[in-house]
Structures are given as C-alpha cells and as structure tokens.
Amino acid sequence: MIDLVVKSCGPMTALQDRGRFGYQGFGVSPSGAMDRRALAMANALVGNPPDTGAIEFVNLGGAFTCDGGDLRLAVAGAGAVASIDGTAVPPLTSFILREGQTLEVGHPRTGTFAYLAVAGGLAVEPQLGSLSFHLRSRLGGLKGASLQAGNRLPCRPEGQAGEPMELAADISEETGPLRVMLGPQDDYFTPDSIRLLLESEFTISPQADRMGFQLTGPKLEHAKGFNIVSDGIVDGHIQVPGSGQPIVLMRDRQTAGGYPKIATVISADLARFAQMRSGTKVRFRAVERDEAVAAARQLRDWIASLPTHLTPVRYALTTEHLLSRNLIGGTVDALSPVSHD
Amino acid sequence: MPTPKILPCGDSALTVEFGSTIDPALNAMVLALDEIVRAHAPAGLIETVPTYRSLTIQFDPAATDYDALVRLLDQETKDLAPRHAVGRRWRVPVVYGGAYGSDLEEVAEIHGLTPNQVIEIHSSAIYRIYMIGFLPGFTYLGGLDKRIATSRRLHPRAKIPAGTIMIGGEQAGIAPMDMPSGWHNLGLTPVRPYAPERDPVFLFAAGDEIVFEPVDASRWEAMEKAVRAGEPVAEEIRP
Incomplete structure (x- = not known):
C-alpha cells in the first residue's frame, strides 16, 4: 500500500464521494461532494469512475507527501491549482507525486470546494457504503473524522504508473438565475x-x-x-x-x-x-x-463524456520527469512547465 | 381517509402527504406505502424517507419515468391498508431520576404527581416509533400518556448525554448521542440506538415499538459494560 500523507490542511478538509444513500430513514444525511462536476473531473483525470471518493477542500488548500511509492493525482474545482515542490502544475492536468516531493493544493479561488483525486481511489474502508464524511453522524472520512496533519490515507499501488492526462473540458460558467x-x-x-x-x-x-x-x-x-x-x-x-x-x-x-x-x-x-x-x-x-x-x-x-476529453499531457512536469523520458540531457536546468512541441 | 397529495420536491424527489398532523392512522399509511414502494423498486429509485405523516421518495431524475411513478402511487394509495402490525417490540432498561434524569421531580411537580407516579406512567405505555430523524437513530415516539405530557423547556440545553430518556410535548424520545435538547430528561439508558462501529448500526426502525423498564442504579455499571462490549442490551420481546 502507498500512503498519501497529510502535512497540513484546513479544518473542514475531508473525504467525499457521491454520498451515503439508503439511511435517511434512520436519520443519516446523505452528505457527499458539494460539487459533483468538479469531483467527476478530478476522477476522470486519474481514470476513476466519476463518483469515486476524493479529498474535498473547503476554502483552504493543503500539503501532502507520499510514502511507499509514487502516486498519480489530480486536482479540480473552483480554480484550485496544485504545485509540486513549488512548481505549478497546469490546471486540469493529472500529475505524479514522487516520494520525497511535497504537493501543495492551493485554496479554491473562484468558489469554495475543490477536490484531490488519486488513481484507483482511496483504500479507506467505507462506512454504511460511503466514504463521505458527515460531522454529526460521525460517519465516513477517516473513522468518522475530517482530515488533519499526520493522517495517512492508504492508496492502491495498481494504476499509479499511468500516463498524466489533461482534460479539455471545463465547467461552463453559467450566470443566469x-x-x-x-x-x-x-x-x-x-x-x-x-x-x-x-x-x-x-x-x-x-x-x-x-x-x-x-x-x-x-x-x-x-x-x-x-x-x-x-x-x-x-x-x-x-x-x-x-x-x-x-x-x-x-x-x-x-x-x-x-x-x-x-x-x-x-x-x-x-x-x-x-x-x-x-x-x-x-x-x-x-x-x-x-x-x-x-x-x-x-x-x-457531460459527466459521462469526460473521459473522451482526455489527452496525454503535453507538458513535462519536472526535470526528473524529462530525464526519465530521455527528452533532455542531464545538464539542462529545465524548469516546468515546459512545452516540448 | 382523504386522497393523499403528491407534492413535488424538485426534479429528484416527491412527497406523498397523507395529512398534516401527528396521527397514528396517518403514520400507519405512510409505513404501508413505504413497504410497497420499496418492494416495487421502480427504475431510478434512490431511497424512501418515511416521516410522521408523509413519505418522501428520492430518485435519479435522469433515470426515472416520473409519470409512471405517479401512476404507481395513485394506484397503490387508492386502497392502501394501514400497516399496524409491527415486526418488533423492544424492552429498554432505564434508570430514572436523580443524576440520571434531572427533570423527573420538576415534571412530577408540574402535574401534581410523585416522581414514582411519573415513572409508573412513563414505563407502562407502549411507544411506537413514528419516525427516525433529526440525528442518526433519534426515535420520535408516540404513545406518551397525556397525564405527563409536558411542554418543552423554556431554556433548551446545549448538550444532553447519549441515552437520555426524554419527553417534550406529547412526544417521547431516546437521545442516540450527545445532542442539544429542549425536552425534559426523565432518565438514562445505556442502550445506544445508533453505533457506527456496531453491527447492527441501528437498533430500531420506524414502526417498531418500545417499552421502558425501570431498573435500579446499581445495575448501571454492568449494563454499560455490556453495551461497550457491543451488546444491544435493549431486548427484543414478543408483543
């Protein structure tokens, strides 16, 4: 198992999927992602089904590392952007977080809710069929709690080697009533x-x-x-x-x-x-x-069509990445994003 | 009984309203229709939520034939037989008064009764779970004897402990967790109607019946230990 390790995050950062259905008759709210579209986009970028559980950020971002292997990740929602060791990842692009690197998810800029999805989904035990955290029910998330620094989220090793992708579809900004x-x-x-x-x-x-x-x-x-x-x-x-x-x-x-x-x-x-x-x-x-x-x-x-709008990423993300692909010589001081077309 | 009304709740739900009051006859119809809808499981159905007087049906608007659903509901509510039969009756042990039920004496005083009379009246009724809501596992119980019906407290409490046995107006309830409350605390039970780590997570369902059994405070510790070990402690009995 590979762990996604929380270094810091806002107090309301928690796991959310589509929600917990079937228990409202017992007084349990469905909860679930506040922005289904953004959750679906983050998931599409890493090859997951649209409602797969992910980390939901509320107003504030967070910092993460990984332990035990590299992870393929994506951020979507409210214009939040990711950066790795201080280098910005282009928006709506999946990326690889390598051991020893620090991922920072910036705060949601154009709204309140953003999502960080991991390839293969989180290997966290669902409660009553869902990962969605619900405060008053003490359900979902990590054993009924929101995330905090020091938490380790287990991820499956399978699927992390996949290609980073970019998504050529965005939420249409409607302005009507x-x-x-x-x-x-x-x-x-x-x-x-x-x-x-x-x-x-x-x-x-x-x-x-x-x-x-x-x-x-x-x-x-x-x-x-x-x-x-x-x-x-x-x-x-x-x-x-x-x-x-x-x-x-x-x-x-x-x-x-x-x-x-x-x-x-x-x-x-x-x-x-x-x-x-x-x-x-x-x-x-x-x-x-x-x-x-x-x-x-x-x-x-629209959600079902998201995978058809994916193309392999046109940006080289890090020097290491470029080196690993023999795209540049070892002496070049390459900083990303670097367009190589 | 008048024809129930179908109220739209956006594109993803509707509410079948049998009436606007708290009435066991209405609730029996709600639970009957709930059973029928769940058995039919029309395409797109997500879940049903029975309340005192209405049944809310939630569905996926992109996968549901709304007109067919309404036809099904019209047809099924025409000759609906109320669901009075209850599957289960539960005996719930309660330590009344003192530190366990801080409002027992006040409630007794309000009604010109002794605390023991209040206990006697409260524990001889058979309560029916009309609905579960507000919080996970919070049971709204009907069947409170009018002699001890007590309007809510003027000053609600910010927090009462899990297991509080309480009454408010003509309703009774069991706190499934620490919660705010404007009701009166008569006693405490170690029973947990809701425990996310336990199987079953929920002990009670709408339509079940509950009777309260007064027990001595000396038994508290043993009962609490059993609950911590994951035992229900509430006992299923034959009606």
Whole structure:
C-alpha cells in the first residue's frame, strides 16, 4: 500500500464521494461532494469512475507527501491549482507525486470546494457504503473524522504508473438565475412571497456551509404559519423559517424538518450554487419538470463524456520527469512547465 | 381517509402527504406505502424517507419515468391498508431520576404527581416509533400518556448525554448521542440506538415499538459494560 500523507490542511478538509444513500430513514444525511462536476473531473483525470471518493477542500488548500511509492493525482474545482515542490502544475492536468516531493493544493479561488483525486481511489474502508464524511453522524472520512496533519490515507499501488492526462473540458460558467421548481409547500406562502422569491435578488450570507446556505433578501411572508409537522427534506429545498429569510439546504442537511419549503433548486444547478461564496447575489427562476429533467440528463451526459476529453499531457512536469523520458540531457536546468512541441 | 397529495420536491424527489398532523392512522399509511414502494423498486429509485405523516421518495431524475411513478402511487394509495402490525417490540432498561434524569421531580411537580407516579406512567405505555430523524437513530415516539405530557423547556440545553430518556410535548424520545435538547430528561439508558462501529448500526426502525423498564442504579455499571462490549442490551420481546 502507498500512503498519501497529510502535512497540513484546513479544518473542514475531508473525504467525499457521491454520498451515503439508503439511511435517511434512520436519520443519516446523505452528505457527499458539494460539487459533483468538479469531483467527476478530478476522477476522470486519474481514470476513476466519476463518483469515486476524493479529498474535498473547503476554502483552504493543503500539503501532502507520499510514502511507499509514487502516486498519480489530480486536482479540480473552483480554480484550485496544485504545485509540486513549488512548481505549478497546469490546471486540469493529472500529475505524479514522487516520494520525497511535497504537493501543495492551493485554496479554491473562484468558489469554495475543490477536490484531490488519486488513481484507483482511496483504500479507506467505507462506512454504511460511503466514504463521505458527515460531522454529526460521525460517519465516513477517516473513522468518522475530517482530515488533519499526520493522517495517512492508504492508496492502491495498481494504476499509479499511468500516463498524466489533461482534460479539455471545463465547467461552463453559467450566470443566469438558479432554476427552481416550486413546492413542496408553496401553498404555505402568500402569492406576493412567491413573486418576491422569483423577482428579487438575494445575497448569500456568511452562514453558508455544507448543511445549508442562509440567504438575506426581502422577507417572505407565510400564509398559514411557519410550523409544520416534520416531513422529508431533499438537497436544494428552500426552507423559510419564521424570520422570512430563506435557507437553501445542502448535502449535510437533516433528513426531516419542520419549516415550510417554498421551492427546490433543481439538481443540475446545485453544484454551481454550492460554489457561490458568501456575499454573492442570486436570483431564482421557476421551471417546469421537463426543463429540470432535461438539465439533469445533460449533466449526466457531460459527466459521462469526460473521459473522451482526455489527452496525454503535453507538458513535462519536472526535470526528473524529462530525464526519465530521455527528452533532455542531464545538464539542462529545465524548469516546468515546459512545452516540448 | 382523504386522497393523499403528491407534492413535488424538485426534479429528484416527491412527497406523498397523507395529512398534516401527528396521527397514528396517518403514520400507519405512510409505513404501508413505504413497504410497497420499496418492494416495487421502480427504475431510478434512490431511497424512501418515511416521516410522521408523509413519505418522501428520492430518485435519479435522469433515470426515472416520473409519470409512471405517479401512476404507481395513485394506484397503490387508492386502497392502501394501514400497516399496524409491527415486526418488533423492544424492552429498554432505564434508570430514572436523580443524576440520571434531572427533570423527573420538576415534571412530577408540574402535574401534581410523585416522581414514582411519573415513572409508573412513563414505563407502562407502549411507544411506537413514528419516525427516525433529526440525528442518526433519534426515535420520535408516540404513545406518551397525556397525564405527563409536558411542554418543552423554556431554556433548551446545549448538550444532553447519549441515552437520555426524554419527553417534550406529547412526544417521547431516546437521545442516540450527545445532542442539544429542549425536552425534559426523565432518565438514562445505556442502550445506544445508533453505533457506527456496531453491527447492527441501528437498533430500531420506524414502526417498531418500545417499552421502558425501570431498573435500579446499581445495575448501571454492568449494563454499560455490556453495551461497550457491543451488546444491544435493549431486548427484543414478543408483543
């Protein structure tokens, strides 16, 4: 086994995959990667299936070494970039981390969540079928915990020798309103409140984390009170407590709750929303099921197509790498990235 | 019973709502439909989440025939027989009062009862698990005797210990882990409804029944030791 060793990382750095399903009836949140697209990209770069567990960075990056062999790795999401011993790796490119080198994953720059994937996935025991860390359930991650300096993540030796690749596909930066479907409890709100939801601008407050994003904006008035007998919650539900200020519920949400939910962000727009930072202004647009399902299929197809956008890397990453391929003589002081075409 | 409503929850889920109140008859319908949907396992189904009064069904929007799912639900809810039969009944040992249940005396005082009367009333009911939620393994229990129903505390506690036996309004519950709570603590059980390292991880399921058995504090240590060794300590009994 080869270990990926954590030298330093932010406090919320943890393992995430697609999520833990089948236990919501026992009160366990699904959790899972906040940006499925970025997770899929990092995984595609190292030849993994799209939902394979990876390290999720939240606002802050981290530093890593390897022990027992070299590792093939990739970083994707929110414009975070990797560097090896201080030399930047080109974005959306997989790379080899050799023993004795230090990998630094920079902080997510254009959003909040970035991913580090390792070829073959992490050889960490899943809990209840998933690697996804969930704080309140004490499940997933490394024995129910997030990552910290000194942790060793076992990786499989197979597959580490593969070719570094670059991905010629990126997340399309849409800027339009977030698409929602009204319901399940839109009838608990006045018609004016529905109009306000769909025609006003809301701001993502500093209270935004893996559980939910609190928004500030015009007060949404309830037509028949704000307490309901708890019912099921899904990712993207926009619940409105007594304050009239909506909260969009995210991956670490509870499984059931007692506030009316005015609308639900469609699944295809959740990752884009997750990457919006506190202070970002958002608008909502209501769509019908047909449009939401078409968008979900489009996202599924985009994720499935990622491997077809891979090409062998055109950059030589390190002097050592160039030497190993007999591309340059031993005396050349080559620094990467070096284009050799 | 009125026809249940199908409420959209975005493109990836829907909720079948049987009513808007806490009612054992509604809950029996929820659990009945849950069983049927899971047995049918329509293409794209991810999971079902039964609550007091509704069933939330989560699915992969790209792989689900939504109209066919709605037709199935319409058909199955038409002549739905409530699922009253429970598979399991559990006996859960509780040490009441004192350091184990710091609100026992106050609850007794509120209702003009003695602490022993409160214990007697609390431990003679048969509770039904309406739903599990809020936290992993947190059981929402129906069946609390109205004579000891007590509105929630004015000042919720930031943390109560795992195993706390508590009541709030007309509901009762068992804390699966240390948690914040505005309910009243009557006692403590070493039983862990949720233990991620244990097989089974969850002891109880929605629809199960629970009875509480008062035990002497002198037994606490032995019971706790058994729980630490991975024994359930809650005992499955025949209804």
